[in-house]
């Protein structure tokens with residue numbers, strides 16, 4: 040398969056992070072909201088994840104937060120009506136119209152990957168704060184990923200990216216422990232994602248006889264993806280196809296890779312290589328069910344990310360340093376010294392476990408205070424860039440390099 044990024048060639052693509060644009064645009068952030076001002080949420084994409092968020096938002100509201108789902112948007116009318124029935128919210132089939140709704144202060148983006156970047160940019164330009172599901176963009180959208188960073192910087196919107204593992208305090212506690220020298224200089228880290236069975240094949244086909252029309256906007260679903268004949272599997276089970284998804288790299292690794300970046304305080308890798316393929320599933324699936332990445336950082340740190348969807352035996356997250364090893368055991372962070380290092384075993388209880396409710400509350404609090412949320416854009420940008428490199432490395436069977444000087448991927 041000939042794989043190209045969304046436009047032009049990948050080589051020597053220049054990344055600029057929008058700082059000049061911030062100054063030039065002169066956009067003034069909306070005034071800070073008070074603790075009791077209701078925040079109206081518009082949900083874009085009312086499939087599986089959108090429904091999970093609706094459930095969480097009900098819990099958040101029950102916990103006393105002034106928040107209301109005021110609008111919902113979906114390209115498949117039965118799901119739109121279902122979400123409207125659960126919320127009483129206004130309905131839209133085009134997200135651009137939802138963004139014009141003054142009752143929407145912030146949006147949740149829970150559409151397939153290839154829509155995230157465009158909807159995030161448009162939401163910021165419409166003055167909305169954004170909770171955007173991972174991945175930040177589609178694996179092929181290298182240039183769009185950069186444009187997202189620029190647009191958010193210019194708009195000064197609050198953006199929480201959907202890596203809810205970052206709601207746990209474990210990673211900042213571990214980062215502090217490493218910075219204090221508990222394991223010496225970190226040199227090696229591992230993480231993974233292991234599952235028996237993939238969500239792709241199991242995504243429900245609501246109606247096997249569904250057809251494009253007024254109740255199912257196929258062209259809108261496609262967006263910038265290649266124009267193809269409608270097929271219920273592509274529409275309902277889009278995770279299996281390269282046009283809309285990136286397989287384990289961009290679908291699953293954000294959850295375990297972003298915490299590693301936070302702990303190690305590193306940004307872009309120098310090189311990424313990858314292996315994997317369809318070793319369990321046949322049939323319609325295009326994306327791999329087995330995927331591994333090796334990432335080397337200019338700081339002299341090597342990171343290993345492993346995944347198979349054929350076996351759920353986990354690979355624990357571990358950071359190895361020259362003087363000790365940092366591991367997670369139950370509710371604790373443990374530091375074990377290397378032989379010959381005279382330092383006691385260190386056990387640090389994790390103060391705040393992962394929580395979707397707390398993750399939403401953090402986003403809402405930041406909408407009010409304009410502070411940076413727990414899963415900020417810069418981390419998602421760094422993570423997505425490396426994970427995109429991993430998909431290109433697999434496709435091209437090459438080591439993909441990253442030039443920090445140019446902020447560009449080099450194939």
Ligand SMILES: NC(=O)c1ccc[n+]([C@@H]2O[C@H](COP(=O)([O-])OP(=O)(O)OC[C@H]3O[C@@H](n4cnc5c(N)ncnc54)[C@H](O)[C@@H]3O)[C@@H](O)[C@H]2O)c1
Nearest residue numbers: 084085086087088089113114149150151152172173201260
């Ligand atoms: N953070 C997590 O743990 C987590 C878990 C699951 C899914 N996700 C992410 O959430 C996103 C959605 O995944 P899902 O499992 O809910 O998929 P899904 O197919 O169940 O839901 C996506 C919905 O978006 C709709 N849609 C497509 N294009 C649209 C558009 N332009 N405007 C409005 N609606 C549109 C689809 O019709 C569908 O109903 C994915 O990007 C996925 O990575 C994150």
